[in-house]
Amino acid sequence: MEKGLVVTQLDIEPGECIKVKGKIESDAEGFAVNVGKDSNTLLLHFNPRFDCHGDVNTIVCNSKEDGVWGEEDRKADFPFEHGDKVEICISFDETEATVKLPEAEFKFPNRLGMAKIEYLAVEGDFKVKSIKFS
Numbered sequence: 192m193e194k195g196l197v198v199t200q201l202d203i204e205p206g207e208c209i210k211v212k213g214k215i216e217s218d219a220e221g222f223a224v225n226v227g228k229d230s231n232t233l234l235l236h237f238n239p240r241f242d243c244h245g246d247v248n249t250i251v252c253n254s255k256e257d258g259v260w261g262e263e264d265r266k267a268d269f270p271f272e273h274g275d276k277v278e279i280c281i282s283f284d285e286t287e288a289t290v291k292l293p294e295a296e297f298k299f300p301n302r303l304g305m306a307k308i309e310y311l312a313v314e315g316d317f318k319v320k321s322i323k324f325s
């Protein structure tokens with residue numbers, strides 16, 4: 192199964208921003224943006240679900256430590272529609288990660304106390320147009 196886009200060897204520090212621009216597939220069931228140290232150690236798994244894993248129009252956030260998922264955090268808002276062109280900006284500090292969208296913002300605790308993001312992966316029904324680091 193195709194993995195999606197994976198970027199390693201990053202050196203993103205607190206306060207810096209990862210901007211992922213792309214398009215949500217017109218028949219998307221869900222997609223995920225993962226940032227952290229590697230695929231087994233995630234500061235943030237940001238997972239908008241249109242209809243998958245039993246969730247409908249729900250953003251599920253989580254962390255992963257040594258390959259083990261943490262406690263899920265379900266967000267109240269779901270500012271996505273099929274076919275949307277979106278820009279997702281992810282930043283972090285020692286206490287939390289922030290996901291900024293044009294009309295919404297989500298916070299998620301930095302459970303692992305991560306001080307650097309080295310890994311980015313975009314998975315699922317999302318076509319990446321560009322990635323910027325600022």
Ligand SMILES: CCCO[C@@H]1O[C@H](CO)[C@@H](O[C@@H]2O[C@H](CO)[C@H](O)[C@H](OCc3cn(Cc4ccccc4)nn3)[C@H]2O)[C@H](O)[C@H]1NC(C)=O
Nearest residue numbers: 220221222223236238244245251252253260263314315316
């Ligand atoms: C009630 C007892 C079972 O609980 C369910 O347990 C599932 C398995 O752990 C939970 O689903 C997992 O939630 C994780 C976050 O906590 C991740 O989202 C797991 O998916 C990882 C993953 C990404 N991908 C690539 C991808 C991503 C997006 C769309 C398509 C493919 N493939 N697998 C996803 O399989 C699912 O969120 C959880 N549901 C609840 C309500 O807790």
